[in-house]
Amino acid sequence: MSRFSFxxxxxxxxxxxxxxxxxxxxxxxxxxxxxEPVAEYGLTRSAKLVREAGLSVTSLCRGGFFxxxxxxxxxRAALDEAAELGAPALVLVCGGLFGRTLDQARDRVxxxxxxxxxxxxxxxxxxxxxxxxxxxxxxxxxxxTLGDALDLALQFPAETVGVVVDxxxxxxxxxxxxxxxxxxxxxxxxxxxxxxxxxxADTLLGRGHLGDGVIDFPPVVAGVLSAGYxxxxxxEIFNQDVWDAPADQTAATIRQRFASLLA
Amino acid sequence: MSRFSFxxxxxxxxxxxxxxxxxxxxxxxxxxxxxEPVAEYGLTRSAKLVREAGLSVTSLCRGGFFxxxxxxxxxRAALDEAAELGAPALVLVCGGLFGRTLDQARDRVxxxxxxxxxxxxxxxxxxxxxxxxxxxxxxxxxxxTLGDALDLALQFPAETVGVVVDxxxxxxxxxxxxxxxxxxxxxxxxxxxxxxxxxxADTLLGRGHLGDGVIDFPPVVAGVLSAGYxxxxxxEIFNQDVWDAPADQTAATIRQRFASLLA
Numbered sequence: 207m208s209r210f211s212f213x214x215x216x217x218x219x220x221x222x223x224x225x226x227x228x229x230x231x232x233x234x235x236x237x238x239x240x241x242e243p244v245a246e247y248g249l250t251r252s253a254k255l256v257r258e259a260g261l262s263v264t265s266l267c268r269g270g271f272f273x274x275x276x277x278x279x280x281x282r283a284a285l286d287e288a289a290e291l292g293a294p295a296l297v298l299v300c301g302g303l304f305g306r307t308l309d310q311a312r313d314r315v316x317x318x319x320x321x322x323x324x325x326x327x328x329x330x331x332x333x334x335x336x337x338x339x340x341x342x343x344x345x346x347x348x349x350x351t352l353g354d355a356l357d358l359a360l361q362f363p364a365e366t367v368g369v370v371v372d373x374x375x376x377x378x379x380x381x382x383x384x385x386x387x388x389x390x391x392x393x394x395x396x397x398x399x400x401x402x403x404x405x406x407a408d409t410l411l412g413r414g415h416l417g418d419g420v421i422d423f424p425p426v427v428a429g430v431l432s433a434g435y436x437x438x439x440x441x442e443i444f445n446q447d448v449w450d451a452p453a454d455q456t457a458a459t460i461r462q463r464f465a466s467l468l469a
Numbered sequence: 470m471s472r473f474s475f476x477x478x479x480x481x482x483x484x485x486x487x488x489x490x491x492x493x494x495x496x497x498x499x500x501x502x503x504x505e506p507v508a509e510y511g512l513t514r515s516a517k518l519v520r521e522a523g524l525s526v527t528s529l530c531r532g533g534f535f536x537x538x539x540x541x542x543x544x545r546a547a548l549d550e551a552a553e554l555g556a557p558a559l560v561l562v563c564g565g566l567f568g569r570t571l572d573q574a575r576d577r578v579x580x581x582x583x584x585x586x587x588x589x590x591x592x593x594x595x596x597x598x599x600x601x602x603x604x605x606x607x608x609x610x611x612x613x614t615l616g617d618a619l620d621l622a623l624q625f626p627a628e629t630v631g632v633v634v635d636x637x638x639x640x641x642x643x644x645x646x647x648x649x650x651x652x653x654x655x656x657x658x659x660x661x662x663x664x665x666x667x668x669x670a671d672t673l674l675g676r677g678h679l680g681d682g683v684i685d686f687p688p689v690v691a692g693v694l695s696a697g698y699x700x701x702x703x704x705e706i707f708n709q710d711v712w713d714a715p716a717d718q719t720a721a722t723i724r725q726r727f728a729s730l731l732a
């Protein structure tokens with residue numbers, strides 16, 4: 207449990223202050239934050255709140271969207287926010303096709319990382335390329351496998367660009383174990399949740415508590431540890447039922463599953 | 470247009486006789502068939518109907534489902550049906566996890582192919598492993614990429630086991646061009662449809678007419694031709710709106726898009 211981190215997206219409807227208070231009272235010392243609730247509470251105030259509660263921020267979600275207007279300024283701002291919160295990594299959702307071919311869209315991600323790398327180095331925050339499930343390739347992220355993400359990251363120094371291993375996105379990949387090994391020194395965030403079938407109408411929300419779906423977690427976690435990952439393991443669940451459940455119940459389920467599946 | 474084949478799943482609500490009559494009157498000479506409507510019309514009667522209409526059957530859908538009860542007998546029967554219809558290939562949906570780990574489920578597919586290979590050779594029908602989009606990995610097909618499918622197929626002689634290239638399933642894969650080249654001599658079926666966003670609630674039905682979605686078809690078709698594929702190109706669209714549209718309109722759209730996008 208010492209590697210456990212609670213990603214606040216799992217409690218979508220909690221304001222930041224409730225997340226921090228909830229973690230503190232449950233003995234959770236690490237938290238993954240999102241930009242929107244941080245902005246709502248105020249950046250400086252948020253940084254102070256988590257610091258005073260003794261929490262470490264394990265990642266900030268999210269930058270990326272390299273095809274959007276204003277992407278450069280927005281990503282620089284996100285890096286600044288991550289630095290102020292003490293988050294080591296800014297998780298990137300790299301953006302979909304936006305009317306381009308796949309090759310063009312993937313090239314745009316590389317150019318985006320290039321443009322952001324100097325600022326990431328300046329503020330000491332690693333750009334964390336998150337491969338997303340291929341079902342999101344068209345509209346959300348053209349980086350579809352851990353192998354793709356590494357091909358991008360390895361063009362940059364390790365302190366500037368790394369990768370995220372999120373089980374929901376990569377569990378199906380027959381190359382996963384080999385790519386995790388190849389990712390040695392590049393894994394900057396690990397996020398766990400299960401793949402529940404049938405998928406809901408909104409496929410972003412098909413995530414479930416560990417053990418409610420089909421993913422075999424121990425090999426993934428053993429793989430990232432064996433590849434030298436020394437950071438935390440976030441539980442990040444987007445799921446309407448989880449969001450609607452009482453907070454205490456969610457917290458208890460998360461900790462119990464984490465402990466029993468990964469002990 | 471000489472390589473064009475109409476997969477009958479595109480006209481889900483048409484009985485076989487209507488599909489055959491429709492193809493004949495539209496000058497379409499190749500058709501991909503499905504087992505259920507063939508069984509409904511009667512196998513021998515179906516074979517006679519398509520033969521007398523001057524149609525070639527380019528594939529039969531579908532065998533596979535290696536985790537299901539009775540999979541061995543059912544797949545042998547499917548091979549016999551394909552042979553009687555004159556279809557060169559039986560398309561396989563290889564089955565999901567059925568409670569196994571991914572490695573175990575993938576191994577079961579290999580064992581299934583092994584068990585079926587002698588009968589496939591006997592009846593002269595190639596087992597066509599169809600990689601399906603990773604969003605179907607848990608519940609429908611654990612073979613997720615063309616590379617995976619080839620890893621399986623290459624364990625067998627080319628006349629026994631080949632692969633399907635269906636754009637809906639493989640368009641997102643950064644390894645696609647390389648794997649198509651690697652598939653030389655192994656491609657036994659090519660199916661086209663577009664990936665339309667947003668995905669519908671039933672992700673099986675997110676297919677659209679060529680040009681209605683995000684897929685760049687010419688490189689895929691050029692790739693399979695350059696890899697020596699000499700067979701036909703089926704249009705196979707599962708989409709509620711397409712199924713509900715008037716048949717003439719669907720037929721006209723399919724032919725017009727095929728001609729304009731692949732000319």
